[in-house]
Amino acid sequence: xxxxxxxxxxxxxxxxxxxxxxxxxxxxxxxxxxxxxxxxxxxxxxxxxxxxxxxxxxxxxxxxxxxxxxxxxxxxxxxxxxxxxxxxxxxxxxxxxxxxxxxxxxxxxxxxxxxxxxxxxxxxxxxxxx
Amino acid sequence: xxxxxxxxxxxxxxxxxxxxxxxxxxxxxxxxxxxxxxxxxxxxxxxxxxxxxxxxxxxxxxxxxxxxxxxxxxxxxxxxxxxxxxxxxxxxxxxxxxxxxxxxxxxxxxxxxxxxxxxxxxxxxxxxxxxxxxxxxxxxxxxxxxxxxxxxxxxxxxxxxxxxxxxxxxxxxxxxxxxxxxxxxxxxxxxxxxxxxxxxx
Numbered sequence: 399x400x401x402x403x404x405x406x407x408x409x410x411x412x413x414x415x416x417x418x419x420x421x422x423x424x425x426x427x428x429x430x431x432x433x434x435x436x437x438x439x440x441x442x443x444x445x446x447x448x449x450x451x452x453x454x455x456x457x458x459x460x461x462x463x464x465x466x467x468x469x470x471x472x473x474x475x476x477x478x479x480x481x482x483x484x485x486x487x488x489x490x491x492x493x494x495x496x497x498x499x500x501x502x503x504x505x506x507x508x509x510x511x512x513x514x515x516x517x518x519x520x521x522x523x524x525x526x527x528x
Numbered sequence: 529x530x531x532x533x534x535x536x537x538x539x540x541x542x543x544x545x546x547x548x549x550x551x552x553x554x555x556x557x558x559x560x561x562x563x564x565x566x567x568x569x570x571x572x573x574x575x576x577x578x579x580x581x582x583x584x585x586x587x588x589x590x591x592x593x594x595x596x597x598x599x600x601x602x603x604x605x606x607x608x609x610x611x612x613x614x615x616x617x618x619x620x621x622x623x624x625x626x627x628x629x630x631x632x633x634x635x636x637x638x639x640x641x642x643x644x645x646x647x648x649x650x651x652x653x654x655x656x657x658x659x660x661x662x663x664x665x666x667x668x669x670x671x672x673x674x675x676x677x678x679x680x681x682x683x684x685x686x687x688x689x690x691x692x693x694x695x696x697x698x699x700x701x702x703x704x705x706x707x708x709x710x711x712x713x714x715x716x717x718x719x720x721x722x723x724x725x726x727x728x729x
Contacts, residue, residue, distance in 0.1 A: 404532070405533070405534070406534055407534045407535045410533065410534070410535045411535065433531065433623065434622055434623070435531070435542055435622050435623020435624075436542065436587075436603065436605075436623070437531035437540045437542070437603075437623065438531075438540065439531065439533065450570045450571070452540075452570060452589040452601070452603065453570055453571070453573045453587060453589065456573065456585075456587040456589075456603065456605070457573065457575075457587070459619075459622070460575075460584055460585060460616075460619055460620070463619035463622070464584075464616070464619065467615055467619075
């Protein structure tokens with residue numbers, strides 16, 4: 399059996415701190431750091447809502463794979479902005495490194511532009527750790 | 529790749545049900561979902577298309593308790609069986625830890641079983657995995673059709689077709705009736721988690 403990405407306790411704690419500071423404190427409902435196999439690596443919630451994160455991660459991995467395949471068909475390497483807008487809540491997807499995705503669930507109180515900025519900052523800080 | 533979270537002491541294991549279209553992969557998961565309802569906290573997720581066929585995958589997460597101080601979360605997936613959905617099958621296989629191959633016992637489906645198994649072997653190779661050293665269980669499904677007078681392949685024929693080189697554990701089963709569905713699942717969980725034990729020590 400292969401383990402392509404391994405995290406120790408300290409790495410997970412550092413990642414949790416980054417996600418808390420950059421995203422949860424900003425007003426984001428929920429963040430999930432996951433791999434493309436659909437495994438949940440880190441999940442933080444702001445306490446206002448709880449989601450079935452394991453099912454979300456499984457579907458997000460499939461969705462991301464499908465969208466990447468669409469990108470390839472039209473000659474793109476990937477689509478850099480992946481975002482689903484709902485009436486109350488929305489989901490934003492971002493690639494962290496090969497095989498790792500960051501999923502952010504947020505409501506109308508957070509602007510997409512600001513969220514993208516903060517996600518980019520969080521990703522930059524996480525990339526240093528892994 | 530199984531994911532170990534050393535902070536939460538949690539392991540996530542991915543098991544995929546593979547096989548030809550209309551072979552009973554989704555029915556396996558539906559039976560498990562019904563039978564073990566008390567232990568399954570989340571709803572089964574299915575992405576279906578017209579005519580109740582699996583388009584993307586089915587997903588059923590499920591806690592099996594603790595091993596060496598780690599709580600084990602098993603995630604059961606199915607792939608779409610139809611030939612045209614190979615890209616989706618490959619997506620679902622990403623990071624797989626254990627496999628159940630659900631073969632259709634119907635006489636008419638003999639060729640489809642063999643082709644699907646070959647397809648699995650090729651798809652695993654794209655992830656640099658070999659069908660010969662990944663935890664694998666074979667299930668010969670739809671044994672109940674014999675009672676209805678529908679011609680089915682003998683278990684010996686199926687073994688010869690599918691398992692002569694793999695030599696994997698196999699079960700004659702009926703997903704509709706639930707015969708050997710739990711046994712198949714327990715076997716693949718035992719094999720997959722067994723391969724993880726060393727890692728958890």
